[in-house]
Amino acid sequence: MNNQFPTILALDFDGVICDGLIEYFQTAWRTYCQIWKPAQTAPDPDLASSFYRVRPAIETGWEMPLLIRALLTGITEQQILLDWPNIVPHLMSENNLKAASVGAILDGLRDNWIAEDLPGWLSLHRFYPGVAESLCRWQETAVKVAIVTTKEGRFVRELLQLAGVQLPSELIYGKEYNKPKHQILREFLAASGENTTIWFVEDRLKTLLSVKQQPDLSDVKLFLADWGYNTLAERESVAENPPVQLLSLSQFAADFSHWLPEET
Numbered sequence: 001m002n003n004q005f006p007t008i009l010a011l012d013f014d015g016v017i018c019d020g021l022i023e024y025f026q027t028a029w030r031t032y033c034q035i036w037k038p039a040q041t042a043p044d045p046d047l048a049s050s051f052y053r054v055r056p057a058i059e060t061g062w063e064m065p066l067l068i069r070a071l072l073t074g075i076t077e078q079q080i081l082l083d084w085p086n087i088v089p090h091l092m093s094e095n096n097l098k099a100a101s102v103g104a105i106l107d108g109l110r111d112n113w114i115a116e117d118l119p120g121w122l123s124l125h126r127f128y129p130g131v132a133e134s135l136c137r138w139q140e141t142a143v144k145v146a147i148v149t150t151k152e153g154r155f156v157r158e159l160l161q162l163a164g165v166q167l168p169s170e171l172i173y174g175k176e177y178n179k180p181k182h183q184i185l186r187e188f189l190a191a192s193g194e195n196t197t198i199w200f201v202e203d204r205l206k207t208l209l210s211v212k213q214q215p216d217l218s219d220v221k222l223f224l225a226d227w228g229y230n231t232l233a234e235r236e237s238v239a240e241n242p243p244v245q246l247l248s249l250s251q252f253a254a255d256f257s258h259w260l261p262e263e264t
Contacts, residue, residue, distance in 0.1 A: 015203035015228030203228020
């Protein structure tokens, strides 16, 4: 294999491999209803559209019902996209909530939904075009594909199985690992030794920049998935944040040689 190509391909899941926006909103709304008990239990149709537009602000899933709360209490989409890290603690304090309890409610509702209607739950997810095929193709090569995500590993396994992708459980690093992604990448390097080349594909620019800030991970190639949960402003800012590179879905489905900029 060409040394410039990856020996380990680390991939985020939500926003890179799988689009679960419809499920996110439905689960977030159920959680919102349990916490705030609104008189109207059917969401306004426009609420889902707003939620989809501001979803890039969210770092981890437990924040989703807070996103709905923000929208319904008059916080604008622009404010959410610009200032979400400061809005979250205010909402938590104002409503006497803790992250662990919100997350437990959300995960519990999702678990019940899966137990009662797994086909229905799975049907609200879709793999981005060509992604499952690429995952299967890489399984036939020397490249080790690992998923590094804040989604629970058990959900990732269910969805991969649905898409016909066989990935060993030990290569799925989910929320249960409770480690920042840059630390998991560091552990990949430590376990794999010399001649390891890691490429990391993520749809959150903030996460990629956190990897960039780690001096010992300077050789990891970083790609922002332009089809994922990010904003136009973030995609345009990639040019100002080398070595992060913008990656298109068509490049993702192509040979690794198409991922790299042409040498001049």
